[in-house]
Amino acid sequence: MRVLVIGAGAIGSFYGSLLAKSGCAVSVLARSDYAHIKAHGIDLTSETPLGRWHFSPAAVLRDAAELADPPDVVLLCVKVLPGLDRAALLRPTLGADTTIVLLSNGVEIEDEIAAAFPGHELIGGLAFICVTRTAPGRIWHQAYGHLALGNYPGGLSPTTQALAKAFASVGIACEATADIVTARWRKCLWNAAFNPLSVLSGGLSTVAMLDSQEPFIRAIMTEVCGIAHALGHPLDAQLIGQQIASTHRMPPYKTSMLLDFEAGRPMETEAILGNTVRAGRRAGVPIPHLESVYALMKLREMAPT
Amino acid sequence: MRVLVIGAGAIGSFYGSLLAKSGCAVSVLARSDYAHIKAHGIDLTSETPLGRWHFSPAAVLRDAAELADPPDVVLLCVKVLPGLDRAALLRPTLGADTTIVLLSNGVEIEDEIAAAFPGHELIGGLAFICVTRTAPGRIWHQAYGHLALGNYPGGLSPTTQALAKAFASVGIACEATADIVTARWRKCLWNAAFNPLSVLSGGLSTVAMLDSQEPFIRAIMTEVCGIAHALGHPLDAQLIGQQIASTHRMPPYKTSMLLDFEAGRPMETEAILGNTVRAGRRAGVPIPHLESVYALMKLREMAPT
Numbered sequence: 001m002r003v004l005v006i007g008a009g010a011i012g013s014f015y016g017s018l019l020a021k022s023g024c025a026v027s028v029l030a031r032s033d034y035a036h037i038k039a040h041g042i043d044l045t046s047e048t049p050l051g052r053w054h055f056s057p058a059a060v061l062r063d064a065a066e067l068a069d070p071p072d073v074v075l076l077c078v079k080v081l082p083g084l085d086r087a088a089l090l091r092p093t094l095g096a097d098t099t100i101v102l103l104s105n106g107v108e109i110e111d112e113i114a115a116a117f118p119g120h121e122l123i124g125g126l127a128f129i130c131v132t133r134t135a136p137g138r139i140w141h142q143a144y145g146h147l148a149l150g151n152y153p154g155g156l157s158p159t160t161q162a163l164a165k166a167f168a169s170v171g172i173a174c175e176a177t178a179d180i181v182t183a184r185w186r187k188c189l190w191n192a193a194f195n196p197l198s199v200l201s202g203g204l205s206t207v208a209m210l211d212s213q214e215p216f217i218r219a220i221m222t223e224v225c226g227i228a229h230a231l232g233h234p235l236d237a238q239l240i241g242q243q244i245a246s247t248h249r250m251p252p253y254k255t256s257m258l259l260d261f262e263a264g265r266p267m268e269t270e271a272i273l274g275n276t277v278r279a280g281r282r283a284g285v286p287i288p289h290l291e292s293v294y295a296l297m298k299l300r301e302m303a304p305t
Numbered sequence: 306m307r308v309l310v311i312g313a314g315a316i317g318s319f320y321g322s323l324l325a326k327s328g329c330a331v332s333v334l335a336r337s338d339y340a341h342i343k344a345h346g347i348d349l350t351s352e353t354p355l356g357r358w359h360f361s362p363a364a365v366l367r368d369a370a371e372l373a374d375p376p377d378v379v380l381l382c383v384k385v386l387p388g389l390d391r392a393a394l395l396r397p398t399l400g401a402d403t404t405i406v407l408l409s410n411g412v413e414i415e416d417e418i419a420a421a422f423p424g425h426e427l428i429g430g431l432a433f434i435c436v437t438r439t440a441p442g443r444i445w446h447q448a449y450g451h452l453a454l455g456n457y458p459g460g461l462s463p464t465t466q467a468l469a470k471a472f473a474s475v476g477i478a479c480e481a482t483a484d485i486v487t488a489r490w491r492k493c494l495w496n497a498a499f500n501p502l503s504v505l506s507g508g509l510s511t512v513a514m515l516d517s518q519e520p521f522i523r524a525i526m527t528e529v530c531g532i533a534h535a536l537g538h539p540l541d542a543q544l545i546g547q548q549i550a551s552t553h554r555m556p557p558y559k560t561s562m563l564l565d566f567e568a569g570r571p572m573e574t575e576a577i578l579g580n581t582v583r584a585g586r587r588a589g590v591p592i593p594h595l596e597s598v599y600a601l602m603k604l605r606e607m608a609p610t
Contacts, residue, residue: 219596292523298518
């Protein structure tokens with residue numbers, strides 16, 4: 001399978017390098033880190049049994065025009081941000097039969113791409129991982145790493161199953177699901193609560209927030225459940241309790257949004273929280289806690305950090 | 306009238322000095338600024354027609370034990386903070402007939418003092434003012450200055466009327482109200498929204514918050530109205546619109562809570578927001594926006610600034 005990874009950040013480098021390890025021909029389209037990766041490839045270090053490995057992409061591209069042949073699969077590994085035109089990034093990389101994989105946080109992030117490329121197979125992906133780009137071409141994998149992949153808006157194609165198998169062959173647990181939309185809502189349950197609260201609190205860890213304001217966190221999660229239910233993607237009634245319990249067991253942890261905020265990078269407020277709120281409004285579900293957190297995040301983004 | 310002001314901060318110095326100007330014998334119980342005020346008195350500068358004036362207290366005390374005679378009126382001008390025992394501050398200053406005036410922000414801040422001193426006349430007071438202590442014994446009055454005074458839990462005594470008259474005689478508009486509790490809710494409508502949002506937003510001005518998130522601010526204010534109504538202190542239906550409109554007309558303005566936060570001082574979160582939320586819970590009124598803002602403020606207070 002010929003794979004093109006767009007975005008040589010932590011997520012793209014990590015999962016792209018593992019697809020290469022599994023036998024795929026993986027090229028990388030890099031922006032800011034192009035020169036380093038072209039010269040030196042990517043070095044990865046994991047705190048898990050994956051250990052250390054080096055990734056020499058089949059090709060390192062600065063521009064999609066350099067592509068010799070269109071890939072079988074393009075793996076879009078960029079954050080979903082209001083100013084970033086994902087369709088424009090994808091368009092020049094696609095052959096007639098290229099499958100698009102969106103490996104991104106958030107809910108309802110596929111619609112725009114499905115509308116732009118109706119003739120292409122579209123796979124949604126979720127990464128459950130702590131991984132950081134520490135320097136150009138240097139990736140530090142701290143914990144976790146499992147994936148969920150599924151066709152959008154639903155179903156499970158041979159390509160999705162092949163990708164899941166490829167990841168599994170190199171030690172990455174990958175759930176191939178026929179209902180990626182529900183999987184997104186399940187992950188959003190955690191993200192919509194802990195990500196913005198970590199920023200608005202001024203940098204508290206997940207455990208500190210939970211110890212102090214568990215009822216508030218549960219109220220947010222309950223509203224997310226209500227939206228998912230109203231949109232036909234009901235979540236398991238036990239899920240909130242399970243996520244609270246597993247967060248209590250996690251070591252104190254800085255969310256991805258907090259890391260972005262502290263580094264002065266744009267945050268995925270819209271993909272995670274804005275899309276959730278808009279879905280709730282559309283569904284006519286009362287979501288006053290989510291509306292409050294979203295309004296405060298929009299204010300927080302306006303102020304200097 | 307012999308008056309003792311407890312607290313030589315901005316509020317105590319400003320209103321105490323004006324009562325002295327009106328002819329009262331005003332002493333000051335000062336803590337951190339005792340030495341400076343004992344030696345030099347208090348210098349005040351106003352941007353209003355009040356101009357500049359000097360205040361030499363009748364006595365400057367470090368300890369209530371130094372009081373020769375109990376005052377007719379004690380004016381408690383300290384912030385209402387969880388760690389501060391206001392009853393303990395008041396107790397040694399009270400003679401049998403001393404009237405207590407609480408000049409403080411917040412709602413439901415009188416009950417504790419009423420319970421501690423059931424035999425004393427108790428007056429609630431609200432100051433609508435921008436005033437700052439720039440150094441020990443140096444007060445800068447930027448704008449506004451009017452007061453509301455009224456007996457707690459209701460009514461209008463001769464002492465309250467005499468105080469209002471004294472303030473009026475030196476150019477301070479002072480509403481003597483028979484319903485100070487409603488006046489507190491009216492002020493809280495603004496404070497419960499703008500004060501915490503200014504902190505959680507990372508320091509935005511009132512106008513910037515309003516321009517971006519007016520519906521959210523209105524939702525908070527609507528909940529405060531609901532609480533006041535449920536507790537028998539209904540606010541005028543026009544009040545939210547009036548406060549929004551007047552805030553639009555104000556110059557961009559940092560709230561008192563934001564100034565405290567930026568200076569690393571404790572904030573009046575409990576007096577303004579916590580007491581509002583507890584009143585709402587007691588009244589059984591749904592207040593999800595207020596609950597969200599309160600939970601986030603409690604988190605924000607836990608994190609290093």
